[in-house]
Amino acid sequence: MTQSLIFDMDGTLFQTDKILEISLEDTFNHLRSLNKWDTVTPIDKYRQIMGVPLPKVWETLLPNHNNEEREQTDAYFLEKLVRNIRSGKGALYPNVKEVFTFLKEHNCSIYIASNGLSAYLKAIVSYYNLDKWVTETFSIQQIESLSKSDLVRSILKKYDITNAAVVGDRLSDINAAKDNGLISIGCNFDFAQEDELSQAEIVIDDLIELKAILPKLENMYLTNK
Template sequence: MTQIHSQKTPIPFDAAQIKVIAFDLDGTLIDTSQAMLDVNHEVFSEAIHNGDAKKQPTKDEIYSTFGMIGDEAWNTLASEIPDDRADQYKERHNELLRKKMDAQSFALPGVAELLKSLADRYDLATASNCGEGYLERVLAQDGLKKVITYPLCAGSVNAEQKSDVLRELLRQSGLDTSQVLMVGDRKSDVDAARKAGIPVVGVRSEFGEENELQTADAVIDTIGDLKKLLKL
């Protein structure tokens, strides 16, 4: 039976036991930050022109919403837009982002090759706070859909938090918590893994703050360092 550890309980990390590796998306496998900045700029320019917003969200404000679940990111940025107009701008935002994601790959350098290599030894999963459409567009690029055994996200499992996505992964895989590894770039990834009782590797990224990953079981500088950590 899967055991759930306390968030504060250290979890031994034994690479030899790992059978499934779950990856966060943004900042870990992909970088849609510029697309997000561009899309938000266009949408808020329209809102300002129409008198529905007073200012553009800053880069830091947009980055701070990365990792939020469901509509939380949009609601945070669009808090001043009138309620009766917010959904219209949200759909415009989503439409522009869909077009960008359909047009190009946002995978970080070496990610496609890394995942294809890892898939020879492990089952791979995603564990993201995104919606199903967003995840499908990410996996449609670079042949990633073929190497992900468990394409999970908050939208696909109706999760209220990322730890729910990881618990669903444990349920579907039938594995013990010591056999599943989470890889992510933010404190929210570390916290989610702790709540689900699985070990976690932090990947440094430009979106994280200093010492944000200090409670991870291991921290690597780039996603490519994962193979070295796993002694492959």
């Protein structure tokens, strides 16, 4: 049976934490220089909502700013993120490439479904040569609803996938699996929250665990039907 795994990017494959704080600090320093921010950078608040689409991020972090200011901030932040990725300040989680190699050797198709923007995802995929393993990377920008569930559904439809698991660290990933009748694999990594992970069918502490889980997925697919 051909299997498919759909991975989240931030906090699952890519250690966003390594570039998040410096990029956010740069962005809010920029706002301070424009006299549009006069307090501390809300890094903790961002950590709490990590995984939601960026438009909703800026609604939360900049509640008193207008949409134009949020869009300008979003563009500046994206520029800083991409620059930090290309300068090598980020990192993949341990064992990503080893696991991807294993999955491909076992006839498994790999996709990425992320709430990140296309330019950001492209920078990561390009810098780490992930397209060597990944069939296609999908951004939330491709879906009008900004719903991870709808994004995953579009992957299933495009590639005629019936058996798959969604691998991610946040509730949006777990719900994307459930809403599409897929298996949910929660990643207990940096941004994960215990109450969200409790809703996943499987929880892992390291991506290397997928090597042992893969043979068990076929029976789980049959159980889920």
